[in-house]
Amino acid sequence: MPQSDEARIPQDAIALKLFLDIRQTLSTQDRERGKADNYLDHQSAEGLLSSPIPPMQFPHFEKSRLTATPESREQDIGSLHVSKRHRKLLKTSPPINHTNNVSSSSSFSSSPISSSSHSGSFSPESWKKLSDILETRRQLMKEMCAKYKSSISRTITRHHVKHLFVEDKYKLLYCQVPKAGCSNWKRTLMVLAGQAPNTQSIKHDTVHYGHHLKKLDSFDRQGIMHRLETYTKVIFVREPLERMVSAYRDKFENPNNYYHSLFGKPIISKYRVNPSWAALKTGSGVTFKEFVQYLLDVHRPVGMDIHWEQVNQLCNPCLIDYDFIGKFENMEEESNFLLRWTGAPPNLTLPSFKDRNPNDKRTSMQITQKYFSQVSTLERQRVYDFYYMDYLMFNYSKPFKDLY
Helix, strand or coil, rough: CCCCCCCHHHHHHHHHHHHHHCCCCCCCCHHHHHHHHHHHHHHCHHHEEEECCCCCCCCCCCCCCCCCCHHECCCCCHHHCCHHHHHHHHHCCCCCCCCCCCCCCCCCCCCCHHHHHHHHCCCCCHHHHHHHHHHHHHHHHHHHHCCCCCHHHHEHHHHHHHEEECCCCCCEEECCCCCHHHHHHHHHHHHCCCCCCCHCCHHHHHHHHCCCCCHHCCCCCCHHHHHHHHECCCCCECCHHHHHHHHHHHCCCCCCCCHHHHHHHHHHHCCCCCHHHHHHHHHHCCCHHHHHHHHHCCCCCCCCCCCCCCCCHHCCCEEECEEEEEEEEHHHHHHHHHHHHHCCCHHHHHCCCCCCCCCCCCCCCCHHHHHHHCCCCCCCHHHHHHCHHHHCCEEECCCCCCCC
């Protein structure tokens, strides 16, 4: 079988090309986000939220001996290593223009709510173990932000909180991360707010298009800052490449007029050789390789989307000090831990049903690896680099052995 042109390129040349591509991609993202921030910075004072809270003092992160939950695919904290090449990548990545971390200073292990009487099915030992794991995640996040995302700015804009949903009764702020249990968490928030008797009765369109949940950016400056300072701030994350494959399968392999029209048409037009008239008209049938080409393109024919945007860009964890960083891979246990800690009704648990394309298998790492076998080694490395900050911040191990 003849070698591809890419395979004939010397390894040093590939590495150089990779670095230059990454640098160009990230500098372009930086400029684009800079334009957006400049636009926001010129808005009225109501749009700029200057926090009275001083910047968080990041403690030195102690290497933990804790064992992660088996399902979470977290790597041993002590084995964390950032290569010289990735250190350069992190230094040239899009900056988060702030250091003002907002915290409610809650502690799952010390709060009176977290006593055994509120822990439901959790034994004192399992409660303590999970509390320690969650605190370890928070401390790691602080360490990564201190190293790679420090800045002199002291402002928060509405743009930074636009993905946070508000539940006032139980004082929760939830940052939505699509493809990481987002729909079921929104259902749970609606039940907590008294808008539905149970999660099973809430349909998908009601969750996402019913406008039943309040968003943090809908409040005035005082309302936003009060909630950031006093509410429990929650985020659930997922293995980045697995989340990206899940988004591709959901939006491009199933009927979806919106995504096929808005994203499919320009993707097929730019990356497919001799596309058919039908493909150009409908935008259906985008291949995974074409989707990867779009994702890595410095000059994308259509912008990014919340379903595959990096989590650190969606939820701004270096600005907002999340009290609870949950993992999709251990969703049931960690969600119910959070619900018990907040004092939610004891019969309320996070639903586990899959209401979008229910006949499709959930995207697993095995399925993810199968999809990535369709692209080149260089493309796979570049996608990993695209999500590298998420891997670092949320402590996920490399999904492929040949990544560097």
